Amino acid sequence: MRYSEDHKEKTHAKIVEQASKEFREHGFEGVGIAQLMSKLGLSHGGFYAHFEDKEDLKDQAIQHGLDESYEMAIEALNSGGFRAYIEKYTSDLHRDHPEYGCVLPALCSEEGRRTVESKAKFAERFSENIDLFAERLPGNDLALNRTRVQFIMSALSGSIALSRATGDTELSAEILRSTRQHLFAFLDGL
Amino acid sequence: MRYSEDHKEKTHAKIVEQASKEFREHGFEGVGIAQLMSKLGLSHGGFYAHFEDKEDLKDQAIQHGLDESYEMAIEALNSGGFRAYIEKYTSDLHRDHPEYGCVLPALCSEEGRRTVESKAKFAERFSENIDLFAERLPGNDLALNRTRVQFIMSALSGSIALSRATGDTELSAEILRSTRQHLFAFLDGL
């Protein structure tokens, strides 16, 4: 063989990783396949040896993004609990760098317009993240904690999406501050 | 003149209205100008007598959407206060009909990728809505109420965006229920 045994696998992973970042930054429609491949030093023709079509890549990029989001979340939770996670999530750094941030605020509007199958895959993986977060909230009522995590994630992802949409204005910073502050109060009340 | 005096004005308004609905349903990239104009019984060439370019239409469609969202919000607030507003916002009907719903969850991801100028226009109009909502929350501390409204809007828009992204799953309904429930508790605590 011309390449090492796991060469194709590694290329595949690199495409998914790069796509995941670029989709978050520019949206699904804002990333072209030729452009994406050339950024990895590859030609666009090879793309179809790795993926069925662009939709397939979107699915895999979203899954990868949810994996990443989960790992980053666990890191913050381990270091300082939900307070640290919320702090990090509502930071200016997160707002200004969608490519390294959570997939939810970056792509949720667009994900809602995809096929039933794609949305089901998204829901399945997202639901796992919710369960794992729920275990880390105080109390033993997992079902209740699931609702709490869903509420927190709605507020967090909404705040980042709105703060990005309002650009470099005072309002943008205000939205993040407000959401952080009231989520802290919510946590304190648990 | 061939047409009535306000004919052009009315046509302009009709285009903005239709675009506003279709952008919410299909996203900015999902709506073509020729397609949009033909839906109004017009040909695509005439578009540029009304708008500088597609970006101009997006700006106007967003502004129109924020006007509409405000009116619908006030209606709910007048009928049953914030509880009624939250109830309506987190309904299945809202999730399933982006075209008649709030612009925030439908377009916020995409708005974040537009020009600085467009985002500033969005922020200005959105900020007005926030002020007007803040006046209707209990208490006299308007600055505090602004933060509360921003928190509520983050959670509401986030919950709809996530519920749409998770499609027709149990999770989708759960997210709406959870957000509604915890926002009710938040209101009760004010």
Place this chain on the structure above:
DNA sequence: TGTACATCAGTGAACGCGCGTTCACTGATGTAC
């Protein structure tokens, strides 16, 4: 009153462009005999 002209919202053919996708090909390597 009648005619020539100006106005202007809307028409539709045409443009260049970038996109997703296809496919015959390349060329380095492993393998069969």
Place this chain on the structure above:
DNA sequence: TGTACATCAGTGAACGCGCGTTCACTGATGTAC
């Protein structure tokens, strides 16, 4: 050991398509003289 062939990740020209945008034109009407 040497040669012919199979493998297969990646190449790049070519495709059809839909898009945003331009522009010379239409045709019904108001207006000037």
